[in-house]
Amino acid sequence: MKPELPDKLTGLLHEWSLSVELPPRFNDHVWRQIHARARRTNAPLAVRFVSWIEPLFRRPAFAAAYLLVLLFLGLSTGLYQGAAQKTELQETGKAQYLQMVDPYQTAHSRAL
Amino acid sequence: MKKSITILILGLLLGLGAFAVPYFAATSNSGEGGAGDHALEWLRKEFKLDAVEFQRVAELHDGYQVECGRMCARIAAKDDQLQRMITSTNRVTPEIEQVMREKADLRQECQLNMLAHFYKVSQAMPEKEGKRYLDWVQRHTLNMGSAMAHPDSTDDRHVMH
Numbered sequence: 001m002k003p004e005l006p007d008k009l010t011g012l013l014h015e016w017s018l019s020v021e022l023p024p025r026f027n028d029h030v031w032r033q034i035h036a037r038a039r040r041t042n043a044p045l046a047v048r049f050v051s052w053i054e055p056l057f058r059r060p061a062f063a064a065a066y067l068l069v070l071l072f073l074g075l076s077t078g079l080y081q082g083a084a085q086k087t088e089l090q091e092t093g094k095a096q097y098l099q100m101v102d103p104y105q106t107a108h109s110r111a112l
Numbered sequence: 113m114k115k116s117i118t119i120l121i122l123g124l125l126l127g128l129g130a131f132a133v134p135y136f137a138a139t140s141n142s143g144e145g146g147a148g149d150h151a152l153e154w155l156r157k158e159f160k161l162d163a164v165e166f167q168r169v170a171e172l173h174d175g176y177q178v179e180c181g182r183m184c185a186r187i188a189a190k191d192d193q194l195q196r197m198i199t200s201t202n203r204v205t206p207e208i209e210q211v212m213r214e215k216a217d218l219r220q221e222c223q224l225n226m227l228a229h230f231y232k233v234s235q236a237m238p239e240k241e242g243k244r245y246l247d248w249v250q251r252h253t254l255n256m257g258s259a260m261a262h263p264d265s266t267d268d269r270h271v272m273h
Contacts, residue, residue, distance in 0.1 A: 050116060050117065053116055053120065054116045056116075057115065057116040057119045057120070058115075058116070063119050066119065066123050067119070067122065067123050067126055070123040070124065070126050070127035070130070071126050071127065071130050072130075073127055073130075074126065074127035074128060074129065074130030074131040075130040075131070075133075075134060077131050078130060078131035078132060078133065078134040078135040079134045079135075079138075081131075081135055082134050082135040082136070082137065082138030082139055083138060085135070085138065085139045086138045086139055089139065089150070089154075090154055090157075090158075092150055092154075093150040093151050093153060093154025093155075094151075094154055094158075096150050096151040096154075097151035097152070097154060097155055098249075098252050098253060100151055100173075100177065100180070101173075101176065101180065101226060101229065101230075101249070101253065102226060102252075102253040103180055103183040103184040103187050103222055103226075104187065104219070104222065104253075105253070
């Protein structure tokens with residue numbers, strides 16, 4: 001429901017007129033923006049995502065920070081996973097060696 | 113738009129590359145292939161063997177494997193025999209006693225073979241590493257301390273590093 005405006009305000013709004021001159025084709029520009037926004041809202045997710053990141057990546061500081069963060073994440077994960085995998089391989093090699101030289105360990109593991 | 117996508121993809125590739133380099137550097141040359149390759153590769157690294165020492169140890173290992181395989185078959189056969197005898201009766205028979213004695217003799221024979229092999233391998237290593245190998249392998253195979261020590265005993269760290 002539309003709220004009732006006080007009579008005084010209604011009168012002022014009717015008398016009000018724009019004192020500055022609008023730029024040429026102002027209305028067209030406004031409508032173009034409205035259409036563009038509507039198109040973006042209906043666009044596929046990928047397009048909307050790119051539209052979202054584009055202004056971010058235009059800032060060199062953000063782009064550099066993004067690259068540095070991924071570099072750091074990749075390096076740290078690689079170092080950690082590599083060390084864990086290396087330890088696991090060492091343990092496997094050790095266990096396999098013992099099974100190969102000790103027939104009782106082989107018999108035991110076979111029984112299991 | 114193209115520039116943004118390029119930076120996005122470049123970042124992902126950079127992250128993947130940064131992961132792959134240390135990961136593969138740490139896990140390369142870890143003895144790809146069969147179980148024997150893993151085991152011997154571990155032995156080579158753990159006891160810091162050079163090419164000549166490793167060659168000699170690998171030969172000893174291969175020779176011992178033939179004997180070890182035969183011993184495994186005899187142990188398995190004796191275990192099966194004993195198992196059948198145990199389940200076929202409800203008391204300790206003279207036959208069970210006999211097979212248990214044979215089993216104990218077999219274990220002794222096996223351990224003597226193992227010990228002889230361990231001495232040979234340790235002599236093919238540098239003196240210090242040979243002693244370390246002998247200490248480690250005896251503790252893990254010849255029931256040295258296995259009755260008392262937990263398998264994950266921290267003592268192992270002192271020997272291995």
